[in-house]
Structure formats: structure tokens, C-alpha cells
Amino acid sequence: MTNFFVQSYLTYRALFFWLNWPAYTGNVFLVPVLYITMLMLTGRFAGSPLDSDYYTKGMAAYSTPFILIWGITQCNYYERVIGTLAHVLGSSGNRWLIYWSRGTMHFPNGMFTVTSSLLFAWVFIGLDFSTTNWPTLIASILLIGFSCTSFALCVGVFAIVVRDWLVISAAASGLLILFTGVVVPVDELPFHLGYLGDVLPLTHGVAAFREAFLGASPGAVGSHLLWELAVGICYGLLGYLCFRLVEVDARRRGAYETSIL
């Protein structure tokens, strides 16, 4: 177990290139604040029928997958490019642990960013916490963190394959912005696209998150919370499967060391 944390910590220190003050504070604390402000204002002036709090809450919850997706994909990309991937996969290391260790240290970032976003919304926008059910809020935040870490690890495997993290991150976070109900309510999406939200992380988590502000108890949003958990588990397993397949394929094609697959 100690080895799992040593691995998690060092792989994070070695590969996360936002680990310096300007990049870290910028991406973990400033970006969500900008998103929240931007959407709240455009929503208000574009005459949206939705309450401006709708955007504030949605974007605060969205800050978690943002940092997780962009963080984890960049680490995977970098590992491939600097050629350490060959040494990691050529070792007798346990693959299941290798896979999850790539997410461990990013999870706390996801928690910091949503906390600071909510703090910002409370202080500067006057987000109302008076009726909040805290256990529900905390449970939804933790579950979003889990499912989005799983999702980001899964998406991250493709950053190894295509040797790029920008396109992958942009596509994955774009999907979440559009189809999980953070900006556009899921049931207002055209052509049954709302169902897409059911197989993405965040959708049910953010539904529970919103309910928490209205005082819903964890039991009352239990189905949302369970769904979010299930989605997280599915992406965890799917991602691991993809990771193993990529490994087999890389050995077959000889793509461990070269920076092309």
C-alpha cells in the first residue's frame, strides 16, 4: 500500500506540468471563477429563463472534471513523450495499481477546485447556503470526484494512443459541458440527447448537488448518488480494460518507445 502512494505521488510530481504556482493557481482556482462569472453574466444578459444560480452551481460542479481531465491526460501524454512508458510497462509492476495510481493525486485537486468555487460564489455572488443539506452536498461532491477521476483515467488512455492531450481533453470536457446538465438542463436537450447524460459522469452527481441546496436529504437523492457511483465504477473498469488493450497493442506494434503508435 505504501508503494501505491509512493508511486502515485512520484508519478504526479514527475508528470503533472501544471505543478508550479502560476499554472496551479490559475487552473485550480482562477479558471472556475472565470467560467462561473462568464456564464452567470451571459446567461443573465442573454435573457435566459433560468435562474443565474443555475449556472453558478453547474459551473462550480464542473470545475472538478475540468481539472481532472486536463490534469490526467497531460500526465499520460507526457509519459509517452519522454519515453518512461516503456520502463513502466516493461516492469513487473501491478497493472491495476499502475492504472489507479495515475489518478490518486489528482482527486484532491478536484476537491480543492470545487470548494474554492463554492467559496467564491458564496462571497462574491451571494450563493445561498441557508437551506443546504450538507451531507448530500458533500456526498455528491465526493461522488462526482470519484466518477470524474475514473472518467479522466479512461479518457487519459487515449491520450497515450493519439499522443495528444489537448484534443482529447477538449473533446471530453466539451461532452460534459453540453450533455450533463451543468449549463443546459438535460431534459431540454433536443433529439433524446439527454440520454447521453446518463452514461456520462457528472449528470446525476450534479442533479444531487443541486438538490442539496434545496435541502434534500441523501436518501431523497439516493438514486442519483448511486447512479453516479455506478457510472464511476463502469468507467474505471472500462478504462482499465482499454489500458490493458493498449499495452498489448503497443507490444505488438512496437510503440512503447517511439513517440508514434
Add this chain to the structure above:
Amino acid sequence: MAATTSIAVECKDLSRTYSSRNVVGRRRDFVALQGLNLEIPKGAIFGLLGPNGAGKTTTVRILSTLLTPTSGTARVLGYDVETQARQVRRNTGFILGGERGLYGRITGEQNMRFFAALNHINPRDAKRRTAQLLDRVGLTEHARTPVENYSRGMTQRLHIARGLLTDPPVLFMDEPTIGIDPIGAQELRNYVPELAGEGKTILLTTHYMAEADMLCDTIAIIDRGELAAVGAPGEIKRRFSKLAIIEVIVNRPREQLEAELLKLDAVERVESAAEGPFQKLTISVTSGFDLREKVTEVVGAENIEDLVSRDPTLEEAYINILKR
């Protein structure tokens, strides 16, 4: 097959083809290894020598389970590299030349600790072993320096330390001295006999003849993915060079000597050079002929300070092999 044989590494008809697709999706195949057969006894220092693109790295990558063969088999300590990759990985260390493959942002010590954790070495042993190995490769002072600030030679020494973390009985070293200055390269070479002395089997690839000659007890020369020659360095030199060399030191230099020697049968070339007050003649003779007596006759026994007949260099043999 039993892991109890005296063979550490065995390749049978090992072939590897790389496929790539161009922009319009047409497939292009490139044969990097074709039907390679090798046997490396336990405890040997085995040199795989060949020009760039010969297939040396491909062989090492297959043996260290990073790449699967297209056909044929390879075994390390009796374990198949394809179907028993886990056991192979536990028993081998691989050291790839070049600057890639280490984490630049973290320190040398952290790199070691990471790979120790990856290889299930318990934290206390990891700490001890890291300190030991960094000391062994002379990096103790730089243990806490980020690897991106290391010189090329230091990076390569860290590669070696990392390769030794699990104390593997079999080591693969792919061009370990490439791109390193002569003194640094010599330092790296010193580790090879030392490690062999500990009973490790070492497969070393190189395209430096002198390096293979100096370090290895057996050399295989590969060219375009095929085995061209294999044997002890001396054996290869004798067998594959069509020449033998006689060197004579003459104490009373004479200009005509060169021409007179050339008249002898089987003499192919004579080079003359001044060596202080003496004259040094390097005579290339078709192998199979012993011309020492005739040379003595021509030069005059009383004029000869020293006469040796030696094998041609590995380089001379190598060039002969690759020309065919």
C-alpha cells in the same frame, strides 16, 4: 523448458517485421529481424555488434518484453518472452541508451524510489538499495538534483542504477555508451566486468568494435536483421579476416625494405612508419601463410629489434563480414 539449463538467453528463428501506414493508409512492412538464432550461456558477457539499423535494439526490446516477435521464439532463463512475460520481467533489467526514459522533473533518488515502488520492493529495502546503487554509480552527491539538470553521462549512470534495482540475474544493455565522451564511456564500461563478476549474464549491444572486443567473451555480428558471425572475438578476427599481420621493428631503417618485402608471395600490403630511431613495418599477409622466417631473411636477423605476428583487429574482420 527447464530454467535449470546453463543457457540464459535463447532466440530461435526470431523475426520481427514493423508495419507502418502512410498518409493514404497503404501498409508498408519493414523486416528488422529475420530468423535470428542466438544462445547466451549463463554468466557470459555477450556482445551484439552491428551497424545502425541492424536490429540490435529490436532484439533487446523483444528480450525485455517490450515488443513481441512476429515469428520465432525467445526465452530468458527458460521463460518465454511472450507467454511468460511476468517472469521474464522479474529476472531481467534493461538499460536503454539515450536520454529518454527517466523523469526529468524529479530527482535521481526519486526516480529510483518510483521504480522501486513499481517493482514491489518494500519501502525500507528501496531506501537502502537506492542509496547503495546511487553510491555505486557515483551519483550520491547529485541524488537530490532533478534529473533534467544531469549531464549525459550522469543520466546514463542513473539508467544503470535503475536497471540494477531488482538485482536481476540477466541484464540487457542497449548501446550504453552512445553519445558519451571517451572518459565517461570508459567509466561506464568498467561496470560491465564488475557486474559479470557478480554472476550476471549481460547482453550488450554496440556498434563500437573496440568496446565489443574489450568487454565481451562472445560476439555476434548482425547485419540487416541476420546473424553474420558468432564466436569469441579472437576467433572472429581469425576466421573472418583474410589477413594476418606481422609487425617488425627495424633498428637500422632502410628505404628499400618496403619494396623488397612486397616481392614476397602472400604479402599484400606493407606500411612503414618511423618509431623514434626505429622503423616500424606493418605487413599484411594472406592468412594461412607463416612468413616470419622469410621476413627475417629479407630484413636481416641482426637488424630486427622486435617481430610479432598478430591477429588482425576486429575492425578488419568486421569490415570483411559486412562486405559480403
